[in-house]
Amino acid sequence: PLSPGPRVRRAKAGGQEAGRRELVSRSLQSAQHCLEDQDFGTAYAHYLLVLNLAPELKTSVKETFQFTLFKWAEELDSLARIQDLFNCYEQALELYPNDEVICNSMGEHLFRMGFRDEAAGYFHKAVKLNPDFADAKENFYRVANWLVERWHFIMLNDTKRNLTYLKAIENAVRSGCKSVLDIGTGTGILSMFAKKAGASFVYACELSKTMYELARDVVAANNMEREIKLLHLKSLDLEIPKHIPERVSLVVTETVDAGLFGEGIVESLIHAWEHLLLPPKVNGSTRDYGRVIPASATIFGMAVECKEIRRHHRVGTQEVAGVRLPNSVQFFSPTYASAGSEETVEPYTTEKLSRIPGGYIPLTEPCQVMTVDFNNLQELKSLAARKPWKLSLPVTEGGMLDAVVVWFVLQLDDEHALSTSPSEETCWEQAVYPVQGLLDYSVKPGDTVSMEVCCQDCYLKIQKISPLTSECGMDVSEREDALSLGNEAELCHALAGLQTTNKRDGTGGGCVLESTEIALLNNGPYHQCFKAAMGKVLSSLRPRKDLQSMDVDGHGSGMHPQEGQTKSSLDVAPDPLYILDVSEGFSILPVIAGKLGPVRAYSSIEKEQHQAALSVISEANHFPKETLEFWLSHLEDESVVLQRPKSDKLWSIIILDVIETSGLIQQEVMEKAAISRCLLHSGGKIFPQYVLVYGMLVESQSLLLESAVQGTEPTLGFNIAPFINQFKVPVRVYLDLSTLPCVPLSKPVELLRLDLMNPLLNSSSREVKVQICKSGQVTAIPFWYHIHLDEDHSLNTSDEFSHWKQAAVVLDEPIHVQVGAELVLDVQHHKSNISITVKR
Numbered sequence: 001p002l003s004p005g006p007r008v009r010r011a012k013a014g015g016q017e018a019g020r021r022e023l024v025s026r027s028l029q030s031a032q033h034c035l036e037d038q039d040f041g042t043a044y045a046h047y048l049l050v051l052n053l054a055p056e057l058k059t060s061v062k063e064t065f066q067f068t069l070f071k072w073a074e075e076l077d078s079l080a081r082i083q084d085l086f087n088c089y090e091q092a093l094e095l096y097p098n099d100e101v102i103c104n105s106m107g108e109h110l111f112r113m114g115f116r117d118e119a120a121g122y123f124h125k126a127v128k129l130n131p132d133f134a135d136a137k138e139n140f141y142r143v144a145n146w147l148v149e150r151w152h153f154i155m156l157n158d159t160k161r162n163l164t165y166l167k168a169i170e171n172a173v174r175s176g177c178k179s180v181l182d183i184g185t186g187t188g189i190l191s192m193f194a195k196k197a198g199a200s201f202v203y204a205c206e207l208s209k210t211m212y213e214l215a216r217d218v219v220a221a222n223n224m225e226r227e228i229k230l231l232h233l234k235s236l237d238l239e240i241p242k243h244i245p246e247r248v249s250l251v252v253t254e255t256v257d258a259g260l261f262g263e264g265i266v267e268s269l270i271h272a273w274e275h276l277l278l279p280p281k282v283n284g285s286t287r288d289y290g291r292v293i294p295a296s297a298t299i300f301g302m303a304v305e306c307k308e309i310r311r312h313h314r315v316g317t318q319e320v321a322g323v324r325l326p327n328s329v330q331f332f333s334p335t336y337a338s339a340g341s342e343e344t345v346e347p348y349t350t351e352k353l354s355r356i357p358g359g360y361i362p363l364t365e366p367c368q369v370m371t372v373d374f375n376n377l378q379e380l381k382s383l384a385a386r387k388p389w390k391l392s393l394p395v396t397e398g399g400m401l402d403a404v405v406v407w408f409v410l411q412l413d414d415e416h417a418l419s420t421s422p423s424e425e426t427c428w429e430q431a432v433y434p435v436q437g438l439l440d441y442s443v444k445p446g447d448t449v450s451m452e453v454c455c456q457d458c459y460l461k462i463q464k465i466s467p468l469t470s471e472c473g474m475d476v477s478e479r480e481d482a483l484s485l486g487n488e489a490e491l492c493h494a495l496a497g498l499q500t501t502n503k504r505d506g507t508g509g510g511c512v513l514e515s516t517e518i519a520l521l522n523n524g525p526y527h528q529c530f531k532a533a534m535g536k537v538l539s540s541l542r543p544r545k546d547l548q549s550m551d552v553d554g555h556g557s558g559m560h561p562q563e564g565q566t567k568s569s570l571d572v573a574p575d576p577l578y579i580l581d582v583s584e585g586f587s588i589l590p591v592i593a594g595k596l597g598p599v600r601a602y603s604s605i606e607k608e609q610h611q612a613a614l615s616v617i618s619e620a621n622h623f624p625k626e627t628l629e630f631w632l633s634h635l636e637d638e639s640v641v642l643q644r645p646k647s648d649k650l651w652s653i654i655i656l657d658v659i660e661t662s663g664l665i666q667q668e669v670m671e672k673a674a675i676s677r678c679l680l681h682s683g684g685k686i687f688p689q690y691v692l693v694y695g696m697l698v699e700s701q702s703l704l705l706e707s708a709v710q711g712t713e714p715t716l717g718f719n720i721a722p723f724i725n726q727f728k729v730p731v732r733v734y735l736d737l738s739t740l741p742c743v744p745l746s747k748p749v750e751l752l753r754l755d756l757m758n759p760l761l762n763s764s765s766r767e768v769k770v771q772i773c774k775s776g777q778v779t780a781i782p783f784w785y786h787i788h789l790d791e792d793h794s795l796n797t798s799d800e801f802s803h804w805k806q807a808a809v810v811l812d813e814p815i816h817v818q819v820g821a822e823l824v825l826d827v828q829h830h831k832s833n834i835s836i837t838v839k840r
Contacts, residue, residue, distance in 0.1 A: 168412035177250035305399035313434035321527035353422035388454035446470035519803035533789035650681035663807030700742035
């Protein structure tokens, strides 16, 4: 058939074009109508159609499209239509692949669902697309800390450790190990050592997607991508010949944590010996054999006294700001709870003892806890099955038994070893087993500290730590009987409210708190300060006579008996004042408020065990039942925590959490303050009313080493720094300023004011002039807060009682300064992020 002529074709195309324009225009109108009706799903569908038909409109409708996408995504999220939500984002990213706002929003949804690895990819992309996009930067920094843990930087900067591994690997390759598998390769450094040493075949596996992609870039940058085969797999999933052609002669790994076994080295080496390694050396045989670096390890332990560990793991007070803590509630930290729980909880915390505030005192000599031979399959298999064994350490120094501290020596081969001892200059932390649940913690020379050791769930567990006195060999340990110290009624209530279990099954009548929550309970000045500030607000809101209605002990009325009888029964009790505590975690501030007269104090504690403990404390202090309420049980929608106490009432005091224990400002705190201001009645207050941020200039080599890899020197010439340093974070959190190795180059200065009661006093940015009082190199700016409950009462987050840690901005490039000079800092506050930059 003849083809149509050009004119017919043009007419047809013109008709199609008109139809397309008509459809686009109608769809745009429909989208607008749907938006007005808040029908975001249909509006989104119309926009998709428009953008597919008319790509030229991408720029003009972008903002409305984003708005529609985010609204529809929120709706899908609330309906738990997760797959649909992600499909929408994928469609949007096909249309706008380089849109940092959509990338960032996709990351936020992924992060909320727990897909942190994937979320980080989107945050990272958003920051690359727009380095000044504050939301994405803040999200990326929060997640980078989790994805590429800070110890990667510290380890890679540890030249001695890198050199020791390199020499051990060179020895093994020289003695005949030609094929190498690196388990948990991280940045790929040990694999590159093996290749440099002359191994013929090198394989490496890494489970984390982020670290695997990082290793791929590092290996390529060092021109070894052809020589090292990288596998994005757990070593337990490796198969021969599917992933590796045949068994290897050497496995290298550094999958050890401060407690040696916590990263699963035993399980992965049992699997490697059974499936991936050549059989071990048999005396007299000349055939190839398999071996492991590290070859073996020896674990050491000692008992210590340490105030800092104590205040984070044991409540050391019977009374907090006038509130009695009854014996029927025992508080424990998670390490103690792990002893009998079914869940796998890390049975230790980790500390760099050489830097612990207040230091520590050894109460015993270091003692060998156990050894393990990584080249002996039978020994590795028997570890998990081995029955717990007893260990006794003779006490050499009197003091308080606060913890047993553990470290190890890693024997890489016969010549090369690494130690994680607290007395060595090392990048390692030590494992700390806090002592809890005893009636008496004091020990003296001649006593012994006994404990039970076992390996279980991939962890070295040290349990039942208790002192044996020299006089009678008496065990002064377990708190079996401690609950009987309370009075009967209190005890019955405690047992009813807290699901008590036998001591050996976990925590008898115990309430498990995070270590920062225990440190907060031990922080006397914090609670005294709140008590005084709350008292001041309440007394200003109440007529004088009402103040007599309850004395400080909560034992009813302060009136004389005859006075009470003559008063008319028509006299109504004063209206209670309403107090809301929305601070994070376990807080006894509502109970302290209950001591201050007729109030209704609402606690936003979530965990049932914590609510039960707070109720027992409230009753032990003779509060009327209605004094303390749990706010979340009153809410229809738990996501809207800030609302009126009753439709016709407003709050007298709202307590907000402004600072995270990490040393950063809480997210969305200014938004929460804005809502809270609308919920206060006249004369009511938000606590804190304002916060001052303080900082100073310091020179600190150790902060640099913890924040970024310093060139190629520490990594022995290998080019790793530019890749891992993409994940460096400008703010280092969880610092102890009192023991940070640093030289102050200026006095502390006020950097910023955040006013929660009077937003007109806030500025999102300001310039601060800082006098230099010592010449040197500015490498970092540590900062902390003075939290002002009112003009007279403030808390300092860097004092010795503080349950908060501090943070520091680490500069990209150190700045040379001379004494007497002046540096100008540009301080910006965006959402919960503070950025501090030096103006040149």
